[in-house]
Amino acid sequence: MSQREGASRTERLQGLTPEGFEALLAQLDPDREKAGMLYETIRRKLVRLFEWRGCASPEDLADETINRVARRLGEGVELRSNDPYGYFCGVAHLVYKELLRRASREQRALASGDWPPACEEEEPSDVRLDCLRRCLAKLPPDQRDLILRYYHGKSDQGEGNIRNRQELAREAGIEMNALRIRVHRVRRKLESCVQACLSH
Amino acid sequence: MKSNPTDDELLRSYLLGELNPDAADDLERRLLTEDGLFELSEAIEADLLAEYAQGLLAPAERERVQRRLASSPQGRERLLLAHSLSRLAAGEPKAEVLPFVPHAATPSRRPMLRWAALAAGLLAAAGLAWLTLEQPRAYRVAGEQERPAPVIAAVPRAHEVPKPPAPSTTPPPAPTPAPEPVKVVFQLALTSLRGAESAEKLRVPAGAGTVELQISVEGMEDLASFHLTVRNRKAETVWEGTGLKPKNLQGVRALVVDLPAERLSAGVYEIQAQGLSPGSEPEDLSPLQVEVVREGRG
Structure with missing residues (x-):
């Protein structure tokens, strides 16, 4: 990670001082480049963990977690070299628990005492579908065929859907989890492509 | 794995x-x-x-x-x-997909959208704070107007008390000797996590003697009192208050604390807060970051 990228990330984080950020990188790895990559990985994972806990603003919470860890490091706390993730995990749980307490308080404040649904059913727009078609066309044919077959299923074909995937795994000569990950990598490409297409 | x-x-x-x-x-x-x-x-x-x-x-x-x-x-x-x-x-089981048409190499609008969304979110938050705190602001301004001391000329912001408009019937004040130290008021809230770009800037003008912080604790009715610590970036405590009871500022539950302005040199501060309720353990609240900007100094 370049100095500039580091500074930019620093600015994004709440109250994270350059010293705190440097202390964080130094403890992650003596090689600044590796430390930067490790930092990005940890942040990305924290964002996803907060998402999987159902948090509506996972990026803010991940940044808050990193910020607190960096502040502690700036105060002289040291990460255990054999488990640098443990400290992040512990702080992330504290941040999450704070969020729960706050949410609980806000919930009590609501007269109905009930949360609205987290999201409503949304149907993809025609523009989105067009973008997806274009992005599928960019894929190599084997990857396009793989993901379309993987997703081929209807509400009355739950069992058929599973058999379809087992068949795919057998054809490819891989385990189901390996198939899942292979499809997931194709899907990630599509996700980026669709986002770029929608922004044009 | x-x-x-x-x-x-x-x-x-x-x-x-x-x-x-x-x-x-x-x-x-x-x-x-x-x-x-x-x-x-x-x-x-x-x-x-x-x-x-x-x-x-x-x-x-x-x-x-x-x-x-x-x-x-x-x-x-x-x-x-x-x-x-x-x-x-x-x-489309046979993968009937449209041919890919490359777009002109224009920069993605995604970051722009993201920033626009962020800006909109901040504006919404500021608007909410403004609406919520409008009444206390009016109250404070009325109180200030009764004092002979000159009023702070601060840039009006959602979280600051703007300079009250001078009554149109009042003639321009005659030249006066050096102004007395005055109080400048800032309105904050403890409840949200903020990114660095939204860290509150407290613009403290030269001549301010006291910095009053009005910190909204709306939605924390279960917490009877609070302990606040203001620390500078070296983690030194510059102010501490315990047993602070929220006041009702025209319908808004808020802590009101006065800090000597001289203790707040320019820089980043963290306001750490604990809420206390009878029979319960103290509850740590999300710290609040503020940046003090001293204005009107060489």
């Missing part, structure tokens, strides 16, 4: 929020350390979203997916992709 059925089941249960807290904590630690497990978790999440889109989940599972996996903007995007892929896969 372990990719045995136990991991599949564990991850699916975790993603649906069915694991007990200890098991979820353990799994999260593994997810941080094991890249392969993490990728599998993302893949299983995508499967759940696909099953949701295809109507293959039981009602209880659907609700869990909605609440956990689709509660963030990113999650909703993924769900839309799952819907789209399922629709195209069901209706």
Whole structure:
């Protein structure tokens, strides 16, 4: 990670001082480049963990977690070299628990005492579908065929859907989890492509 | 990486929020350390979203997916992709896809949109704060006007008390000797996590003797009193107050604390807060970051 990228990330984080950020990188790895990559990985994972806990603003919470860890490091706390993730995990749980307490308080404040649904059913727009078609066309044919077959299923074909995937795994000569990950990598490409297409 | 059925089941249960807290904590630690497990978790999440889109989940599972996996903007995007892929896969099994038409090499508007969304969010937050605190602001201004001391000329901002307009009938003040030290008031809230770009700037003009912080604690009615500590970036305590009781500022529950302006040199400060309620452990609240900017000095 370049100095500039580091500074930019620093600015994004709440109250994270350059010293705190440097202390964080130094403890992650003596090689600044590796430390930067490790930092990005940890942040990305924290964002996803907060998402999987159902948090509506996972990026803010991940940044808050990193910020607190960096502040502690700036105060002289040291990460255990054999488990640098443990400290992040512990702080992330504290941040999450704070969020729960706050949410609980806000919930009590609501007269109905009930949360609205987290999201409503949304149907993809025609523009989105067009973008997806274009992005599928960019894929190599084997990857396009793989993901379309993987997703081929209807509400009355739950069992058929599973058999379809087992068949795919057998054809490819891989385990189901390996198939899942292979499809997931194709899907990630599509996700980026669709986002770029929608922004044009 | 372990990719045995136990991991599949564990991850699916975790993603649906069915694991007990200890098991979820353990799994999260593994997810941080094991890249392969993490990728599998993302893949299983995508499967759940696909099953949701295809109507293959039981009602209880659907609700869990909605609440956990689709509660963030990113999650909703993924769900839309799952819907789209399922629709195209069901209706276009032979991969009838449009030919790819390359776009002109224009920069993506995505970052711009993101910043626009952020700006809109900040504006909304500022607007809310303004509406909520409008009454106390009026009250404060009325009080200030009764004093002969000159009023702070501060840039009006949602979180600061702007200079009250001079009454039109009042003649311009005659030249006066050096102004007395005055009080400048800032309005803050403890309740939200903020990014660096939204850290509150407290613009303290030269001549300010006291900095009054009005810190909204709306929604914390269960906390009877508060302990506040203001620390500078070296973690030195510059002010501390305990047993602080919220006041009702025209309907807004807020802590009102006066800090000697001389203790607040320019720089970043953290306001740490603990809430206290009888019979309960003190509750740590999210710290608030502020940046003091001294104005009107050489």
